[in-house]
Amino acid sequence: MEALQLKDLYKIYKEGDIETVALRGASMTVQPGEFVAITGRSGAGKSTLLNIIGGLSLPSAGRVMINGSDIAKMSEGERTTFRRQHIGVVYQADNLIPFLTALENVMLSMQLNGQSNCKSAAQVLLAEIGLKERANHRPGMLSGGERQRVAIAVALANHPSLLLADELTGELDTATADRMMDLLGGLNSDHHLTLIVVTHNKSVAARANRQIYIMDGKLTESTVSARSNDR
Ligand SMILES: Nc1ncnc2c1ncn2[C@@H]1O[C@H](COP(=O)(O)OP(=O)(O)O)[C@@H](O)[C@H]1O
Ligand SMILES: [Mg+2]
Secondary structure, eight states: OSEEEEEEEEEEEEEEEEEEEEEEEEEEEEEETOOOEEEEOSSHHHHHHHHHHHSOOOOOOOOEEETTTEEEGGHHHHHHHHHHHHEEEOOOOOOTTTTSHHHHHHHHHHHHHOEEEEEEEEHHHHTTTTTTGGTTTTTGSSSSHHHHHHHHHHHHHOOEEEEEESTTTTSOOOHHHHHHHHHHHHHHHOOOOOOEEEEEHHHHHSSSSEEEEEETTTTEEEEEHHHHHHO
């Protein structure tokens, strides 16, 4: 079964009289365990696409199937539960809760999914991600790279089969970005985690099995030769 199937997606934002067509007929299929990089200019529709895949926003038209389930057909409650069980999302700006520690942020994600033994599981996850010593710090006391890692731990808290990351490495220095991608690449190859990453970083995109370019709300799959022509 496909990890993800998008068919003819449209997303039209309406603000008063102004309509913005952010996606116009976007289609793609992703198999379990694939690592897909999505690139494209600012305003091309990358975040819109990721938010729809993540069930955070609904398409104006088209179909979104995740692990064989049509998430647009679910009730809001069903979609929330489905999302917690199957999908992890790391946003462009981290969405950690400022008054909770790193550990509590990860535990909350587990608790919301009805998991017991959250504390020890969250400690293990933070240790794996290299944040054992920072577990009791609040986001405001952490560096940008550390906050991103906590956000990844939150996204992985319920062992999703699909991880979505929106310009994860955008604000990180190269060494930290590399470490972050090593971590995700390891989960992808060792645990068959399906990865869809929006990035404008060429070295991040080069790690992916597939590269999808988005322009004016349409997707094209770029081949290696098309990529080298780009440079
Ligand atoms: N909530 C919104 N309301 C209205 N327009 C939006 C909204 N979100 C995004 N857009 C518009 O949709 C287009 C695609 O945006 P986005 O998906 O954020 O692009 P990207 O992530 O590639 O920079 C842009 O023209 C943007 O201004
Ligand atoms: Mg964006």
